[in-house]
Amino acid sequence: xxxSFLFGQFLGGLTAAMFLFLIASGLSLIFGIxxxxxxxxxxxxxxxAYLAWQLVHILGPATGSFWLAVFASALAVAxxxxxxERFLLSRLYGxxxxxxxxFTYAVVLVLADSAKMIWGTQQLSVSRPPSLAGSLTxxxxxxxxxxxxxxxxxxxxxxxxxxxLHRTHFGRMVRAAALDREMLxxxxxxxxxxxxxxxxxxxxxxxxAGALVTPIKTVVPGMDVEIIVEAFIVIVIGGLGSLWGTFxxxxxxxxxxxxxxxxxxxxxxxxxxxLMAIILIIRPWGLFGKPLPR
Amino acid sequence: MTDRLIRRVPWTLLxxxxxxxxxxxxxxxxxxxxxxxxxxxxxxxxxNLLLGTTGLVSFGHAAYFAAGAYTxxxxxxxxxxxxxxxxxxxxxxxxxxALAFGFFCVRLTKxxxxxxxxxxxxxxxxxxxxxxxxxxxxxxxxxxxxxxLGWMAAIPGLGRMRVGEHYFYVTLVLVAVxxxxxxxxxxxxxxxxxxxxxxxxxxAEFIGIHVRRYELAAFxxxxxxxxxAGALFGIFNRxVFPDFGYWSKSAEVLIMVILGGxxxxxxPLVGAFTLTxxxxxxxxxxxxxxxxxxxxxxxxxxxxxAGILGTLVGLVRGRRDA
Numbered sequence: 364x365x366x367s368f369l370f371g372q373f374l375g376g377l378t379a380a381m382f383l384f385l386i387a388s389g390l391s392l393i394f395g396i397x398x399x400x401x402x403x404x405x406x407x408x409x410x411x412a413y414l415a416w417q418l419v420h421i422l423g424p425a426t427g428s429f430w431l432a433v434f435a436s437a438l439a440v441a442x443x444x445x446x447x448e449r450f451l452l453s454r455l456y457g458x459x460x461x462x463x464x465x466f467t468y469a470v471v472l473v474l475a476d477s478a479k480m481i482w483g484t485q486q487l488s489v490s491r492p493p494s495l496a497g498s499l500t501x502x503x504x505x506x507x508x509x510x511x512x513x514x515x516x517x518x519x520x521x522x523x524x525x526x527x528l529h530r531t532h533f534g535r536m537v538r539a540a541a542l543d544r545e546m547l548x549x550x551x552x553x554x555x556x557x558x559x560x561x562x563x564x565x566x567x568x569x570x571x572a573g574a575l576v577t578p579i580k581t582v583v584p585g586m587d588v589e590i591i592v593e594a595f596i597v598i599v600i601g602g603l604g605s606l607w608g609t610f611x612x613x614x615x616x617x618x619x620x621x622x623x624x625x626x627x628x629x630x631x632x633x634x635x636x637x638l639m640a641i642i643l644i645i646r647p648w649g650l651f652g653k654p655l656p657r
Numbered sequence: 658m659t660d661r662l663i664r665r666v667p668w669t670l671l672x673x674x675x676x677x678x679x680x681x682x683x684x685x686x687x688x689x690x691x692x693x694x695x696x697x698x699x700x701x702x703x704x705n706l707l708l709g710t711t712g713l714v715s716f717g718h719a720a721y722f723a724a725g726a727y728t729x730x731x732x733x734x735x736x737x738x739x740x741x742x743x744x745x746x747x748x749x750x751x752x753x754x755a756l757a758f759g760f761f762c763v764r765l766t767k768x769x770x771x772x773x774x775x776x777x778x779x780x781x782x783x784x785x786x787x788x789x790x791x792x793x794x795x796x797x798x799x800x801x802x803x804x805x806l807g808w809m810a811a812i813p814g815l816g817r818m819r820v821g822e823h824y825f826y827v828t829l830v831l832v833a834v835x836x837x838x839x840x841x842x843x844x845x846x847x848x849x850x851x852x853x854x855x856x857x858x859x860x861a862e863f864i865g866i867h868v869r870r871y872e873l874a875a876f877x878x879x880x881x882x883x884x885x886a887g888a889l890f891g892i893f894n895r896x897v898f899p900d901f902g903y904w905s906k907s908a909e910v911l912i913m914v915i916l917g918g919x920x921x922x923x924x925p926l927v928g929a930f931t932l933t934x935x936x937x938x939x940x941x942x943x944x945x946x947x948x949x950x951x952x953x954x955x956x957x958x959x960x961x962x963a964g965i966l967g968t969l970v971g972l973v974r975g976r977r978d979a
Contacts, residue, residue, distance in 0.1 A: 400768060402908075451955070454959065455958065458962070460767065464714070464771070465915060468951075468954070469952075473952065473955075476945045476947050477948070480945065588905060592775075592904065595772065599776075630783070632787065636777075639772075639779075640777055643765065643773040644761045647773075
């Protein structure tokens with residue numbers, strides 16, 4: 364194995380990590396604030412991907428229309444998330460966790476079949492936007508410009524989320540809601556509105572990831588349940604509800620996956636779940652999270 | 658007056674006798690459907706020991722089902738082991754796996770417990786999916802043989818039946834025995850302690866109950882019976898596939914329990930019956946069964962959180978109190 368191959372593997376892992384971060388950060392945000400493990404998050408990602416394909420199909424393959432499609436899809440998914448939270452999920456707060464969990468699973472089933480009804484079961488793909496179709500050679504490894512952009516976008520988004528949560532008034536309210544929902548309500552904060560917005564923001568991130576992944580992966584049924592387990596692994600590694608934990612978790616997972624295949628090709632999936640189990644056993648709150656209040 | 662009469666009727670026995678008649682009066686198709694329902698009911702009832710009785714939300718119960726199915730399937734197909742031994746081995750292997758996994762799971766609470774059961778189940782799935790030499794990998798284990806049931810033809814009345822119908826009787830008797838045992842466990846002092854833990858783990862700890870140890874015991878028992886159900890299912894299905902252990906299978910069995918009513922011993926049976934029968938009906942009209950299942954689940958969560966049997970029992974009790 365030469366070094367350029369290893370470097371290429373490293374970059375592949377990095378690109379995968381950034382997508383995982385986008386998805387998992389939304390999942391982690393929702394868990395951190397609403398305390399709900401949202402199985403439907405993978406479905407939002409899938410819907411984002413299908414919508415992006417549809418819009419690119421309508422708007423044409425120009426660079427501008429690609430980005431328009433990406434943002435429109437993410438926004439549409441955010442709206443879908445807001446509607447689901449406001450009209451369905453919010454009625455289950457205060458009930459047993461199991462019911463909330465099963466509700467999000469019901470959404471998985473409904474959205475998966477809706478996507479099948481609308482887009483069928485064939486593989487759909489989107490080509491890279493023309494201005495990013497080229498590639499760059501670095502230390503002998505070929506990196507498509509598009510992947511490079513994704514690698515830059517990940518940290519930029521992480522920083523943006525951090526700013527939004529820690530340096531704005533609304534972010535403070537969100538963190539207060541995460542810490543003590545009743546207290547914030549008693550002090551006059553509109554907890555329901557914060558929950559809806561947080562859920563929509565999380566869904567936006569999932570939809571964005573789904574839309575952005577279309578030039579790299581084909582859009583197929585089943586991408587929802589596959590990604591949600593991966594996103595669970597990432598937030599478990601990093602710590603449920605921790606933003607930077609999720610970022611690091613995604614980086615670890617990405618590298619684990621791309622080098623795991625080299626080291627133990629047949630058991631790389633096994634190793635990933637084993638990693639998840641080990642972290643849950645020794646540090647259930649993850650590498651960067653804090654133990655949940657009882 | 659009528660209430661007392663209703664309660665005197667040995668419903669369980671009547672249901673068993675009625676089930677005995679199924680192959681005599683119903684077509685082969687319905688006998689096969691009934692076999693399916695019985696096996697899944699056992700699987701769901703084993704989960705309910707954790708969910709309804711102990712209050713533990715396991716999101717990876719399919720792991721023990723798959724482990725049992727593979728154990729029995731591999732032994733019978735590749736090693737020519739008789740069914741009785743394969744069936745027993747399935748329970749033992751699933752129990753041992755549940756003991757190993759449960760040891761770690763019961764140390765965690767709530768969401769972390771659910772996540773760890775999920776992680777362990779995915780490990781089992783990954784092993785089944787990739788260990789080609791033993792499990793057949795992605796292709797699974799096709800053509801698991803039926804047990805040798807020729808002797809059943811000697812029983813009066815069963816002589817002209819096929820192996821599928823004979824297998825129904827084997828399943829019925831084994832599942833009924835498992836139900837009896839599970840019922841005894843639920844109603845034993847041990848089961849009462851599990852309920853105490855569900856209601857209030859701190860208080861249970863205060864009165865000197867070793868909560869983790871009891872939870873682990875419940876986890877193992879649930880694993881054993883899930884494994885037995887898996888063994889029966891692998892033969893019924895004529896094959897064992899990695900999907901048996903995938904997390905969506907765990908979600909499916911959870912839905913069965915909730916649909917029937919997790920507060921009731923027979924709730925999972927009702928859930929398995931409803932879901933399987935409905936699946937059979939609906940899939941003949943549309944391929945979009947998951948959509949229907951999702952919608953049923955949503956209606957259930959909002960309108961009948963106690964499940965079908967729980968709601969019915971509530972209605973009967975309400976009328977009695979009025």
